[in-house]
Amino acid sequence: MAESESNGLPVIDMQDFPGQLSKLIEACEEWGCFRIVNFQNFVPQSLMHEMKGVVRSLLDLPIEIKRRNVDVIAGSGYMAPSKINPLYEALGLYDMTSAQHVDAFCTQLDAAPHQRQTFVRYARAVHEFMMDIGHKIGEGLGLKGVPFVGWPCQFRINKYTFTSESVGSSGVQLHTDSSFLTVLQDDEIIGGLEVMRKSGTFVAIDPCPETLLVNLGDIAAVWSNGRFCNVKHRVLCKEAGIRVSIASFLLGPKETAVETPPELVDSEHPPLYIPFTYEEFRKLRISKKLHTGEALDLLRTES
């Protein structure tokens, strides 16, 4: 798949490294979003396919069961269709790197043994994949250490009930992810995702089976000292059908402040943000209702 087939969205080939390091960094800076191909040694197609089946059946459970999926941190559990997002609902868990959290989620939803196994395999595979992308980002920036070890990973499965009557209305409103990096297995048939370029224009991210999408979030903008783009995105209903996506969010350091690697700070690039933890940031975003990255402006060194 080439950029010309993806509305200009960069396509990163996992089997072409270190050749694609500079392309990867440019994608992080200019788009904050890219498609990935040839990652089968991390996340096999068969596992993506099986996981999609599991996710569909969990999202089809009766609402009384879905409601058992309570929040561990604000916004981590079940989200029922609401006034703001009537076409959307989601299930999720706070940290897919924790066997206990995955187990608790599966128990809440009465998952069958084969569903649990698929979930555990997917969580492990996607986490390793995220760490590898993180590693490559570090390498592309010429960093010495390997960051991102021990960072929690939120997990969310999204269902959009699109009908011909809802075409043109919003599935999920414009937002940035609060995370450092999000790996998205988007629906392979039903489109609707759009990313906003820095210029303000929207680009449709059309379905592309057998690939994964990466979005960078607010923590990536902080961690990179303003170099990386926390991409704004939304989902619109453009056609009738059930749209299902699987999102895994590498959040930020667990208890310590988000730290910019020293290589990215110098007299020409002074620190842009005061030190804060991911948890503090998440609370600020929620309490101020700032979901498109503006919460970062409250944490700038000169504000």
Ligand SMILES: O=C(O)CCC(=O)C(=O)O
């Ligand atoms: O469903 C999608 O394609 C996007 C979902 C999303 O943006 C999110 O879960 O943060």
Ligand SMILES: [Fe+2]
């Ligand atoms: Fe998102």
